[in-house]
Amino acid sequence: MKKLLILIVAAALYFHYYPNEELNSWLFKQKQTVLSYFSDATDTKVRLKSDKIYQDLVKDFGQFNSQEKAFVTEITSSREKVKNFNEQHCKTKKQTPKLHRDNFTKVCFTISKYSNLL
Numbered sequence: 001m002k003k004l005l006i007l008i009v010a011a012a013l014y015f016h017y018y019p020n021e022e023l024n025s026w027l028f029k030q031k032q033t034v035l036s037y038f039s040d041a042t043d044t045k046v047r048l049k050s051d052k053i054y055q056d057l058v059k060d061f062g063q064f065n066s067q068e069k070a071f072v073t074e075i076t077s078s079r080e081k082v083k084n085f086n087e088q089h090c091k092t093k094k095q096t097p098k099l100h101r102d103n104f105t106k107v108c109f110t111i112s113k114y115s116n117l118l
Contacts, residue, residue: 048117050076056110064103071098072107086111 015023054076061069075085089096090108099107 048079048082048114050079050082053082053110053114056113057107060103060106063106065100068099068103071096075107082111086115 015027054072057072057076064072075081086108088094089104090111095101095104
């Protein structure tokens, strides 16, 4: 066990002081593969239903026009669309022409309440 530990430390020091781009890229890919396996194995499958965001926004639909309602219905039709909208518009604060500024703020605020479940 002691010899294995010494071997690991020696390899780590060698790769730290003498980096090799091809080897580093290969190690990075292997690390990503292992992390994805661990992520899949430990996934709790707790996910957000996209209609939960829609249900939270329904109470404010009096301030939305029909085109905005249709757009909100479209982006809340699936988790992936909600996630994409959150990343493209809410996190970057990039306004969309399909929503009024105040309604955009409401949609992003509602999504942000559930962003850790996306």
